[in-house]
Amino acid sequence: MTSLSDLPLRDNLVGQQPYGAPQDAVRVSLNVNENTHPIPEHVAIDIVQSLARAVTGVNRYPDREFSELRDALAGYLGHDLGADQVWAANGSNEVLQQVLQAFAGPGRSLLSFTPTYSMYPLLAAGTDTAWIGVERPDDYALTPEGVVAALREHRPDVAILCGPNNPTGTTLDREVILAAYDAFEGMLVIDEAYQEFDTERESAVALLPGRHRLIVSRTMSKAFAFAGVRLGYLAADPAVIDALRLVRLPYHLSALTQAAATAAIRHADAMLATVADISAQRDRLAGALTELGYTVHPSGANFLLVGGFADPEATFAELRAQGILIRNLSIPGHLRITAGTEAETGAVIDAIAALGPGGARG
Template identity: 65%
Template structure:
């Protein structure tokens, strides 16, 4: 049987493994940071009607500029953004890939602060960009001084700041984003996939876009909008950045069905986001009760909690799985990560972790 090693794949891809988490059928799946709340029924019916309408013209290519969706996303984000400063793709991973294709390539570098989202180095290697992982401060925080020092040392072509950070949940202070954007000579991407789960009123890097044409803010509909299966991500940036991405995007990359579904979701944003407060509450409940059990949860502005004090993560992961609860071992020694689910799912996790013990 032919193996990967038998194929003439690029040398820089040899030995790498694809991104992925265990896909197991368990009663309570809290391992991939999904929004486990269902889409409101009336919203779902409206989205279905929009998709049905789009089906009638599937013989034609979709609007390659997805004009209506960009208008809807600009309105949702606010901050005085216009549609020509918005871009969308099939999930924020594709958005980031397009940024790396446009501004990266062989001989260029991308800098991030580890531990962080494991897709960043994979996306970078896929387009020939060298990935550089710099250290964070204690407790996975990131100060302006630490971040700027790494930028000055490595002089990267692209910097990616994940805020709140995955897999740790820690936010990147706006002061750090500002300092990096002002210090870096290249593109700075702030990945705000979990931004809606931050405390109400928390500032977004969107407020820093004006006057910074090399700053990009990436978002997703997978998390707060409970739209993971639809695969819709987007970014806000200077119009010139959007023009650069057009050079590398595949033609008609966003299907008519995807556009219809996404527009429907965004136009019902208040209903779609009504569950966010509940998720925040369950996240904070997880942190408080884990601390009471002797674990050490890290500060989180996301929809998950990374907690330390796990003597044997693999054994604890397996014991939780055997009790019907799936969490994530992200490879940070002595830790596990759990998504904040519904109240029932959170209770199931907390009862299981209490029974399993450290």
């Protein structure tokens, strides 16, 4: 049987592993930070009706500029954005890939602060971009001084700051963003995939005026409970949008994706109604695990990074055997747990409590 080693793979892809979180059919799936609450019925009906209308025209190519969707996204983001300042693609991963295709690539570099989203180095490899991972402080919180020092030392072509950060949940202060922007001459991407859960900090979208190298990436996968639709987007200077047009594939957003996402944004309030409940379940989970003796890192997202597991792989496997999926990201002593519904959160609390101290059966 042919294997990868038999193929003339690019040198920088040799030895790489594809992204692959488990997708088991389990009773409690809390491993990929999805919003586990169902879409409200009246919203689902409107989305289905919009899809039905779109289907009647799929013999033609979709709107290449997805103008209606960009108008809707600009309205949702606010801050007087125009449609010419918004871009979208099939998930924020494709948005970030297009950013790297336009501004990184061979001979250029991408920098971020680790641990962070595991796709960043994979996106770098896929675009033949050098990856620079700079270790975060022990508490995972970035400081203006630390970020500026790293950017001045490495001078990357693109830097990504994830806030709230995945997998740590650490929030990102405005002072860090402003210091980072002024510290180097490359493109600065603020990855706000979980921004709707961070009610204490204004979106970096507010910082866009006068900063043509700033990009703010967002997604409908998390707070909007729209992971299966695959709709990511960004806000930036209109010139950045023009740059992304140079690298996007023609008609990259299907008519069905455009219709579903536009309909969902019409019901933004209903779609986001679960955010407060998810945040409450996150705090409930944090309190329960703290009482059990675990170290719970502060989080502004819909998940927690939890330390204190004697054998994270064994705990992960034991919970998986019970039909509960959480995430083992190979951070020593740690596991990441998404906040789900009240019942799902209760199930994972009970299961971890039953394992005994350190997540090991007595």
